[in-house]
Amino acid sequence: EETTQVNKETTTTVVARETESQRPTASIVIGDGSGLVQIEFKGVGTASEAADILYSAGxxxxxxxxxxxxxxxxxxxxxxxxxxxxxxxxxxxxIARTITQSD
Structure with a gap:
């Protein structure tokens, strides 16, 4: 887990876990004042990986x-x-509907 202080209000965290077939990552931006957390999933294919990232993001x-x-x-x-x-x-x-883009 790597944390970079962008400014007083925004923190970006990159979470990476290596699997046999891919390296899922997520960029997390916290503290933009809206109460929302911005998360970008790349190669996150399992619910377990998603749960780890969502937990880390609070x-x-x-x-x-x-x-x-x-x-x-x-x-x-x-x-x-x-x-x-x-x-x-x-x-x-x-959360499930959002990260699966389901209606």
């Missing part, structure tokens, strides 16, 4: 509960690369 408080929700609800295999705006405390359904 979006979720329980990685296992989020992973379980993703798995049971059928979202676990539909995570998409992209830029997302999430708020700490968002429901698991809201």
């Amino acid at each position: 979006i979720i408080e329980d990685k296992l509960a989020f992973y379980t929700y993703m798995d049971i609800s059928g979202y676990a295999v539909r995570i998409r690369d992209g830029e997302y705006s999430l708020k700490p405390g968002d429901s698991y359904e809201t």
Whole structure:
């Protein structure tokens, strides 16, 4: 995990985990004043990786509960690369729909 102080209000964190087939990363921007956290997923293919990143960003408080929700609800295999705006405390359904770009 690498943290860079951009200015007094914004912190960018890059989280990388190496797997056999890819290196998923996420850029996280916190503290723009809106209460939203900007997250960009690249190569994040599993609910476990997404849960780790969302937990690190302060979006979720329980990685296992989020992973379980993703798995049971059928979202676990539909995570998409992209830029997302999430708020700490968002429901698991809201987060899942956002990171899978589901309606």
